[in-house]
Amino acid sequence: MSNSLVQVFNAQSVAVVGASSNSEKTGHTVLKNIVDGGFEGDIYPINPKADTILDLKCYQSLKDIPGAVxxxxxxxxxxxxxxxxxxxxAKGAKGAVIISGGFRETGNEELEAEVVKITKQYQIxxxxxxxxxxxxTPNKLCASWPLIKGEGPVAIISQxxxxxxxLEMWAESESIGISGFVSLGNKSDVSExxxxxxxxADPNTKVVSLYIEGxxxxxxxxxxxxKAGDTPIVILKPGRTKKGRKAAESHTKSIAGSDQIFDAVCKQLGIIRANDITELYDYSKSLGFLKKPRGRSMLVITSSGGSGIIATDVAEANGIxxxxxxxxLKKELVDVLPDHCVVANPLDLTGDATAERYKTTVEIAAKDDSxxxxxxxxxxxxPRAFDIVQELKQQTRKEIVVCYLGGGETxxxxxxxxxxxxIPAFPTPERAVKAVKALLNTKG
Amino acid sequence: MSNSLVQVFNAQSVAVVGASSNSEKTGHTVLKNIVDGGFEGDIYPINPKADTILDLKCYQSLKDIPGAVxxxxxxxxxxxxxxxxxxxxAKGAKGAVIISGGFRETGNEELEAEVVKITKQYQIxxxxxxxxxxxxTPNKLCASWPLIKGEGPVAIISQxxxxxxxLEMWAESESIGISGFVSLGNKSDVSExxxxxxxxADPNTKVVSLYIEGxxxxxxxxxxxxKAGDTPIVILKPGRTKKGRKAAESHTKSIAGSDQIFDAVCKQLGIIRANDITELYDYSKSLGFLKKPRGRSMLVITSSGGSGIIATDVAEANGIxxxxxxxxLKKELVDVLPDHCVVANPLDLTGDATAERYKTTVEIAAKDDSxxxxxxxxxxxxPRAFDIVQELKQQTRKEIVVCYLGGGETxxxxxxxxxxxxIPAFPTPERAVKAVKALLNTKG
Known part of the structure; x- marks a missing residue:
């Protein structure tokens, strides 16, 4: 089944039926995103009332298009x-994306059934x-919104x-990027x-992240x-409470199912379960960038004593x-670090830590096998934080997670x-530590 | 005791001993922040080797300053x-801020005791x-870094x-602002x-937010x-685990104490306890802006079905x-909303919701007394999200919390x-709901 999706995601020609020249319409936004996203194949807007949209020749209907779609x-x-x-x-299309609403979700089950029938008949x-x-993103094909162009390791599947x-916008703003994003909608054919x-199976994807309601x-x-093998899967699925489950069922007209059973299945299959949108994002980041560490022993190197304590607390509470x-190691560090540094774990370089002090420390710590x-x-x-962790990365094969507090431009x-x-970086020590915990819980 | 702090925070003249013309030194940063912060009183840099710093006349020592300090x-x-x-x-100073390190935290207990003695002798x-x-901020006095100028309801006290x-930088970037920030350091005199x-007691402060280790x-x-009365207090205090406690004690050389006892004290006194830095920030935001709602019944108005479900789940799990x-209310809404909207709670206006649809909805919902x-x-x-909630606010005395997903410029x-x-706004439904829960747990 998935082979057929390979052709859909790697489509070389796209028609947008209902393309619009009105910039407030979805039919405009989607066409524009395909164009602005840099799609290199053929693009055909379909609109019987327009000659061109966004400088592209318009067609009356799919059958008027000269080439394949x-x-x-x-x-x-x-x-x-x-x-x-x-x-x-009739045109031999391999895939379709129906953005239009007004089907099963509004009670029009018959209309949806009719579409499903055609889907099966033509194997679209x-x-x-x-x-x-x-x-x-590997095919520069954004048949969606917002326009996200940055390629990255995370595939997002969302109901x-x-x-x-x-999630896409967070990934874009932090330069993580995505391999793909798919909005599930009514799942009349393609499902999670x-x-x-x-x-x-996609070589561009390192982690599959899902928001699903059932x-x-x-x-x-x-x-x-x-069958997904070592590719980690993270899932956020609400419906833990009775009212949440009821709301989920009314949203998707599907059965949310027992949360306990779903939780047990996740544990059994090594699926990482996120408790909220933030965790879904954070776990995707660490799983997309890092391998599972060989063990649970962490060294915390910090310039902020308080943040080191917070990290220690969250780590210990989470089995790290x-x-x-x-x-x-202690002796070596004591020899080179100023007296007011706390040579322990957390290793507190204190508030006056310079890039040099960090570098000296990571050079020594990288060699320690415990x-x-x-x-x-x-x-x-x-300003040289990146250089510091990059240097550490070059000197060790061990995984590195960063917490960068603040929030300014630097x-x-x-x-x-x-x-x-x-190298994954998080805005608080708690989020960094929990993201490592997710990594330790993977199958790999 | 606190009266004496009123004079310190509202100082009308400030001397910076160790002011520096080297922009990489703390003695430069602090002076510059006092100047750039717009402090309207007298500013005296003290540096025996300089004539002027930042265009301000330098003095050899405190005793050379002509006026009061x-x-x-x-x-x-x-x-x-x-x-x-x-x-x-000798100069009659009412307050001192000792930024310098090298005291009790590095084992120099005697030196710190000497300072405490002078502090008491002169009642500084x-x-x-x-x-x-x-x-x-009410006195435009930033004797600290980073420079934060935005006034707001949150006082931050941090070890x-x-x-x-x-926390200050997050508050600044989201236009929340702060009333004050105090870094506790060794707490030789002034403590939490x-x-x-x-x-x-400060009329400019609506919530007191603390990070403390003991x-x-x-x-x-x-x-x-x-005695703090109705002013809500939020505290993040690590040391829940044995290693976290040990790290806290080595950071501040003080006793972190039993976490169970601290937790019991918080519950008894109506202190809101945050579990992480994000919660400390979020709770400060809701407590700084809102009053305690009269009850626990929430209406969720959303354009995102999924987010509404997540909010419902978190709410129910947290006693909302x-x-x-x-x-x-249902009948009135059904009459005016398009058929594909889900008229329930969560009230799903769906993805094509316009500002008008939100406005129609909030006008009707504002009247409902349940x-x-x-x-x-x-x-x-x-783009008119603010107008919508502002309109709702004008039509109801009830509290309003916003979740704005995305993360783009709009x-x-x-x-x-x-x-x-x-009006407090949060980036995820989970964070919004938890921030309301904090509000419901206050004494008020």
Whole structure:
């Protein structure tokens, strides 16, 4: 099944049915995002009332397009969708994205069934209806919104367009990037199961991150996750409370199912379960960039004593070992660090720590074999923070997680550089430590 | 005791002993921040080797200053501090801020005792040593770093300069502002107890937010909190685990104490306990802007179905009631909203929600008496989001909390406007709901 999705995500020609010249319409936004995203294949706007949109020649209908059409993006009133799907089938389209709403979610089950029938008849892989499209950055194909261009390790699959878009925007602003984003909508054909299969096999994807409100087919879901091998999967699924479950069921008209059972399945299959949107993002970041550390012993290097204490507390509460420094390492550090530094774990370089002091420390610490991974905390705007962690990375094969407190321009730029080089950085020690915990809980 | 702090925070003349013309030195940064912060009183840099710094006339020592000096900020080597304090006493200074380190925290207990003796002899209220100074925005007096100028309802008291500065920077970037920031340092004289007393009585402060690693005097602490009356107090205190406690004790050379006892004291006194830096910030925001709602019934108005479900789940898990809509309200809403909206709680206006649809909804919902407070979720960049919540605010006396997902420029600007008008906005539904929970747990 997933092979067919490979052709959809790597489409070489796209038609946008319902393309609009009105910049407030979705039919405009999506066409513009495909164009501005840099898609290198053929783009065909379909609108019987326009000659050109965004300088592209418009066609009356799919059948008027001279060449082949791999993917059809549909943004027309629900009642017109079956006819467009018929034309897409006749045209030999491999995939369709139905952004239009007005199907099962509003009680129009028959109309959706009609679309599903056409989908099957022509073997068109169909995303939606009632969705926010998809974005696959390796093919520069953003048939969705917002326009996100940065390539990265995270594939986002979301039953909520807004939650998915928020994750995309965070990833973009922090220079993490995404491999893909798919808005599930009504899952009339393509579901989370097909997408986990596709992204687990996708060489551009390192972690699959899902926001889902229910699973379509429990058995198939379990089989697919098992086959996903070492690709980590993170899931945020609400419906832990009775009212939350009721709200989920009314949103997607599907069965949210028992939360206990879902939780047990996650544990059994090594799925990392996020408790909130922030965790979903943070875990995706650490799983997208890092390998599972060989053990649970962490060294905290910090310029902020308080942040080191907070990190220690959260680590210990989460089964991460803030190991005592071995005597040799301690001795070496005492010899080179100023007297007011606290040579312990957390290793407190104190508020006047310079880039040089950090560098001296990481050079020595990198050699110590009792440490499995590093948490480096920057407490003040150190403009060379990226250089410091990059140097540590070059000297050790162990994983490095960064916490950069503050939030000013320097921090933002340094964090972006770290992400561009595969080092995850978090705004608080708590978030950094919990992201490592997620890493330790993976199957790998 | 706190009366004496009123004079310190409202000082009309400040001397910076150890002022430097080298922009990399703390003695430069602090002087510059006092100047750039717009302090309207007299500023005296003290540096025997300079004629002027930042265009201000330099003095050889405190005794050479012609006028009175209310506050002395000290950034000189530890060994010189007693002499400076003697001069400050002779000059009649009411307060001192000793930023210099090298006292009790590095084993120099005697030196610190000497300073304390002078402090008591001259009745100088002294903050520090080994601290990051203080900032009191109503007096435009930033004897600290970073320079934060925005006035707001939150007073930050922190045993970690970095944690405190991070909170300040977040508050600044979101246009929340602060009333004050005090870095506790070694607490040789002024402690969290004096500061809770001062800020609870300060008309510019609506919430007192603390990061502390230990309490100096348990009995006095309890008495002070009791006297703080309705001013809410939020505390982040690590040391929940054995290693966290050990690290805290080595950082501040004080006793972190039993976490269970501290927790019980918090519950007894109505102190809101934050579990991490993010919660400390979020709770400060809601407590700084809002009153305690009269009850636990929340209406969620959203354009994002998924976010509404997440909010419902977190609310229910935290004892907040996502009430069923009463029949009259339901009927009124069904009449005016498009068919595809979900008229329930969460009230899902769906992804195509316009500002008009939100406005129609809030106008009707504002009248309903079964609702105690509102959570308004914006899932897409709606440029008039602020107008919508402002309109709701004008039509109801009930509290309003906003969640604005995304993270683009539009969201940022709208959120800033909301904060400037006292409406707290959070980046995820989970954080918004938890911030309301903190509000419901206050004494008020």
């Amino acid at each position: 791999d993917l059809v993006v549909i943004i027309v009133p629900a009642a017109l969708v079956p006819q467009v799907m018929e034309e897409a089938g 892989r169909t995303i939606g209806p009632n969705c926010q499209g998809f974005n696959y 909520s367009g807004t939650v998915g878009a928020t 199961i097909d997408l986990i299969e596709f992204f687990a 699973v379509k087919d429990g058995t198939a879901f379990k089989e697919t996750v098992k 070992n803030v190991v005592d420094l071995n005597e040799e 440490i499995d991974f590093f948490l480096v905390i920057f407490g003040d705007p150190i 921090e933002k730029e340094e964090v972006q550089k770290m992400h561009q080089h595969g | 209310d506050l002395v900020v000290i950034i000189v080597p530890a060994a010189l501090v007693p002499q400076v304090m003697e001069e400050a006493g 209220r002294t903050i520090g040593p080994n601290c990051q100074g203080f900032n009191y 970690s300069g970095t944690v405190g500065a991070t 107890i004096d500061l809770i007393e001062f800020f609870a 309490v100096k005097d348990g009995t006095a602490f309890k008495e002070t909190v009791k 009631n996502v009430v069923d809509l009463n029949e009259e 609702i105690d407070f509102f959570l308004v979720i914006f899932g897409d960049p709606i 969201e940022k600007e709208e959120v800033q406007k909301m904060h400037q008008h006292g």
